Amino acid sequence: MVFHFRCLSIKYAQDNGPGLSIENFYTAQSDFDLRQSGSAPTEYNPKPDVRSSNLRVFSLADLNEATNNFNASSKIGEGGFGNVHKGVIKRLEPPYDNVYVAVKRGKRGQRGYKQWESEVNILGGIMHQNLVKLIGYCNDQNGNESNWLLVYEYMPNGSVDDHLSGKSDTILSWSRRLKIALDAAIGLTYLHEGMGGGRKIIFRDFKPSNILLDKDWNAKLSDFGFARDGPLDGQTHVSTSVVGGTKGYAAPEYVQTGRLTFKIDVWSYGVFLEELVSGRRPILQKNSTEQNPKCTSWICCPAGAGKSKLPVDPRLDGTYSERSMQKICSIAEMCLVKDPKKRPKMGEVLQMVREAIALESQQPVNGSRI
Known part of the structure; x- marks a missing residue:
């Protein structure tokens, strides 16, 4: 079974403005830290500004x-x-x-x-x-x-990446993957829209290895080392001289400009949904030309095809509702629109994930359920 997507290709420009040097990104999982040339190091304060006395x-x-x-x-x-x-x-x-x-x-x-x-x-x-x-x-x-x-x-069931990459013997059922997608969307929506007091946070490094699972398989976001306060009301973005995150999950406009918006997390969430569907990590192609740019999808688009095929993880063994699967694929496609202004907000994504779960519960499937 395969589901069709528009080609999700990214070209990394050779000239990215003064001072910002962009690497060639070839693999999915290594962390990266790209700095503007000439940036002065910042002195650190050994006493952090802890905003809570409960630690x-x-x-x-x-x-x-x-x-x-x-x-x-x-x-x-x-x-x-x-x-x-x-x-x-x-x-x-x-x-x-x-x-x-x-x-x-x-x-x-x-x-x-x-x-x-x-x-x-x-x-x-x-x-x-x-x-x-x-x-x-x-x-x-x-x-x-x-x-x-x-x-x-302590999160005894490890990370989502552990189970998708084959490090674990436990196979995540489609129902469980939907619940993980829901939990992750709730977490991101809280950071973007639900904290109150005018504070909003861009996670900046959303990926399966940063989604941990507790004893009851509830998903929680972890590793906030790259997180930043988001733009205030009236601002369009936050500028940064350090582009931090993970290759394969970072939004193309962020890699190219260093500008942070909430839509970079939406892009990363779209990549994550594709990974839940396929069970495969994103791969960035080494060779890049005008006809065949680097892709952040699992199968690079054939010339002129206009679409790429995303295979469903064979470990699911058909135990899923095709309607819910197609809904998740559609959400991923919306999250991965190249123009960040046309991507949905995380609150809108969350509502669509709830709809996918409703479709799953309405349509029986073969095989065991969690």
């Missing part, structure tokens, strides 16, 4: 004990920020029992600090059922070295 402050000794000195056997993940270890801490409130946590240890240098600071300031000030809970942080000095650590709730 627990840990010492390095606390977290060494929690993770058995960050033993290799406790490592459960890694990313652009650093390594993540599973640990055990004691609650400070009744019943004062032990609880599993995920401890993220940041890399050295200014970039590591800035990502750490962003997470503390954003997740320290907000709480939502579809955002991973930040329990606390550490910023201990060890000689001349700073230790930047974050302590999160």
